[in-house]
Amino acid sequence: EYVLTQSPGTLSLSPGERATLSCRASESVSSNYLAWYQEKPGLAPRLLIYGASSRATGIPDRFSGSGSGADFTLTISRLEPEDSAVYYCQQYASSPITFGQGTRLEIE
Amino acid sequence: QVRLVESGGGAVQPGTSLRLSCAASGFTFGNYGMHWVRQSPGRGLEWMAAISNDGNTKISADSVKARLTISRDNSKGTLSLQITSLSVDDTAVYYCAKGFYSSHISFLFEFGGQGTPVIVSS
Numbered sequence: 091e092y093v094l095t096q097s098p099g100t101l102s103l104s105p106g107e108r109a110t111l112s113c114r115a116s117e118s119v120s121s122n123y124l125a126w127y128q129e130k131p132g133l134a135p136r137l138l139i140y141g142a143s144s145r146a147t148g149i150p151d152r153f154s155g156s157g158s159g160a161d162f163t164l165t166i167s168r169l170e171p172e173d174s175a176v177y178y179c180q181q182y183a184s185s186p187i188t189f190g191q192g193t194r195l196e197i198e
Numbered sequence: 199q200v201r202l203v204e205s206g207g208g209a210v211q212p213g214t215s216l217r218l219s220c221a222a223s224g225f226t227f228g229n230y231g232m233h234w235v236r237q238s239p240g241r242g243l244e245w246m247a248a249i250s251n252d253g254n255t256k257i258s259a260d261s262v263k264a265r266l267t268i269s270r271d272n273s274k275g276t277l278s279l280q281i282t283s284l285s286v287d288d289t290a291v292y293y294c295a296k297g298f299y300s301s302h303i304s305f306l307f308e309f310g311g312q313g314t315p316v317i318v319s320s
Contacts, residue, residue, distance in 0.1 A: 123305070123306070125306060127243070127309075129237070129243070132312065133312065134202075134293060134309035134310060134311055134312055134313065135235075135237075135243065135293070135309045136309070137298070137306075137307075137308045137309070140298065140306055146308070176242075178242065178243050180243070182304075182305035182306045182307075183305070184305070185248075185257050185305070186245060186259045186260065187233075187245040187248075187305055188245065189242060189243040189244065189245070190242075191242050192242045192243070
């Protein structure tokens with residue numbers, strides 16, 4: 091079973107800055123089957139990135155994913171207040187599908 | 199547009215069972231594998247189970263496998279989840295999710311509803 095560890099736990103930044111979120115897997119994720127989701131209160135989680143670096147439909151290019159093997163990064167540039175959310179990484183290489191514990195991004 | 203409407207949640211007592219439903223629209227339901235995922239403040243997002251597009255393949259997380267039954271009705275566009283022997287640890291918002299790729303089971307999925315809350319308390 092892949093164990094995903096996200097860091098930092100909480101990130102506080104200002105509008106216009108860049109956020110860098112990390113996700114580290116317990117072993118190399120096969121075929122870089124790593125996704126990122128955004129979760130806001132009262133809303134369904136939204137798929138942002140899949141295949142480590144492909145943006146899902148309708149996701150602004152301010153969101154970008156990178157990495158391979160066991161180390162992955164979600165970068166959000168030119169932060170906006172609406173980016174405040176919890177971000178989860180997920181591996182979908184094999185069952186059981188697993189998520190990281192999440193990074194809370196606060197835009198102040 | 200993909201729309202998933204979860205229902206069946208509520209406040210229940212420990213030891214009881216619950217059946218959750220998900221009504222799908224906006225896509226050809228029978229072409230996609232489906233999933234159940236739950237979210238709780240203390241545990242974040244947790245994948246629970248998946249079912250193939252034809253309903254013949256079912257997989258689930260070891261932590262809930264013995265208490266869980268996933269099923270689907272392609273003629274009605276509905277997905278179901280039955281959970282038995284509920285405990286306080288099952289308190290969460292339960293989401294259904296659609297496989298990202300049109301295939302038997304896609305392990306990548308996307309959400310489309312607001313979930314249904316389940317509160318297990320005595």
